[in-house]
Amino acid sequence: MKQIAVVTGASSGLGREFVKLLCREPDLDEIWLIARSKGKLEAMASRSGGRLKPVPLDLSEQKSMDAFAEMLNAQDVRVRYLVNSAGYGKFGAYSDLSAEQSRNMIDLNISGTVGMCLACIPHMKKGGRILNIASLASVTPLPYLNVYAATKAFVRSYSRALNLELREKGICVTAVCPGWMDTGFIANAQTGAKHSPTVFAAMTKPDGVAAKALRDAKAGKDLSVYGFFPKLTYFGAKLLPQKLIMQSWLQMQAGSRRR
Ligand SMILES: NC(=O)c1ccc[n+]([C@@H]2O[C@H](COP(=O)([O-])OP(=O)(O)OC[C@H]3O[C@@H](n4cnc5c(N)ncnc54)[C@H](OP(=O)(O)O)[C@@H]3O)[C@@H](O)[C@H]2O)c1
Numbered sequence: 144m145k146q147i148a149v150v151t152g153a154s155s156g157l158g159r160e161f162v163k164l165l166c167r168e169p170d171l172d173e174i175w176l177i178a179r180s181k182g183k184l185e186a187m188a189s190r191s192g193g194r195l196k197p198v199p200l201d202l203s204e205q206k207s208m209d210a211f212a213e214m215l216n217a218q219d220v221r222v223r224y225l226v227n228s229a230g231y232g233k234f235g236a237y238s239d240l241s242a243e244q245s246r247n248m249i250d251l252n253i254s255g256t257v258g259m260c261l262a263c264i265p266h267m268k269k270g271g272r273i274l275n276i277a278s279l280a281s282v283t284p285l286p287y288l289n290v291y292a293a294t295k296a297f298v299r300s301y302s303r304a305l306n307l308e309l310r311e312k313g314i315c316v317t318a319v320c321p322g323w324m325d326t327g328f329i330a331n332a333q334t335g336a337k338h339s340p341t342v343f344a345a346m347t348k349p350d351g352v353a354a355k356a357l358r359d360a361k362a363g364k365d366l367s368v369y370g371f372f373p374k375l376t377y378f379g380a381k382l383l384p385q386k387l388i389m390q391s392w393l394q395m396q397a398g399s400r401r402r
Pocket residue numbers: 151152153154155156157158177178179180181183200201202203227228229230231232251276277278279280320321322323324325326327328329331349
């Protein structure tokens with residue numbers, strides 16, 4: 144039986160950092176790379192000596208989820224790690240985004256994450272680890288990033304509840320809540336946006352976030368927050384009224400918001 148890791152959003156940013164870290168795990172036979180960009184995944188795999196397996200899929204589509212579940216069921220594999228990093232956000236007012244854009248964000252960030260968990264859990268055993276990438280944006284409603292922040296609140300809540308349900312199987316689910324990271328995320332969120340912040344406080348590199356998240360997952364933690372500012376924000380959001388946090392987010396963005 145092959146020991147595998149599955150990483151979504153593997154073609155760039157945080158997902159790619161997880162792939163680099165998982166390549167150092169000696170017990171893994173294969174790492175399955177999921178994203179839409181077939182070419183990028185194949186380029187990564189061609190440099191890996193056969194351990195990386197490209198699985199190009201659009202995880203916002205139900206048919207892709209079904210195809211992935213079938214692929215897993217057809218093979219004799221044990222999933223040791225599932226990292227759900229595929230996700231995106233769009234800056235803008237509620238009326239700037241089309242219904243299709245809002246729905247697609249929900250389909251990928253929420254349904255994609257849940258669908259991957261449901262497909263992989265039957266192939267996991269004691270010691271298995273699921274890392275779901277939420278966001279610091281999950282701790283409070285965020286005007287002008289409203290759908291994205293709400294999807295990430297879902298991911299954090301779902302992950303922590305699932306962690307308790309899977310405890311008796313010895314599988315740990317970690318909700319990873321990064322602050323701003325220097326990846327393709329921001330440029331993608333700004334593309335076509337009528338409103339966008341231009342100041343991104345305490346931006347970090349994704350490698351530190353991934354390394355801490357993997358350490359936390361191995362230690363059996365249900366939450367991973369990397370860096371001083373994100374930790375302060377995360378725990379501050381537990382103490383302060385949400386109205387106050389939303390007001391300070393609006394004020395922080397007001398000077399920099401692009402129209
Ligand atoms: N960067 C930040 O500031 C930040 C902060 C907090 C949380 N996050 C979260 O961190 C995670 C990783 O984002 P990132 O920062 O690494 O951004 P990124 O560099 O834009 O990476 C996003 C990844 O998701 C994949 N993806 C997008 N749509 C997809 C789809 N429909 N099906 C399958 N894969 C898809 C992309 O590959 P393809 O385009 O090839 O499909 C890419 O590999 C996301 O969940 C994001 O919400 C980011």
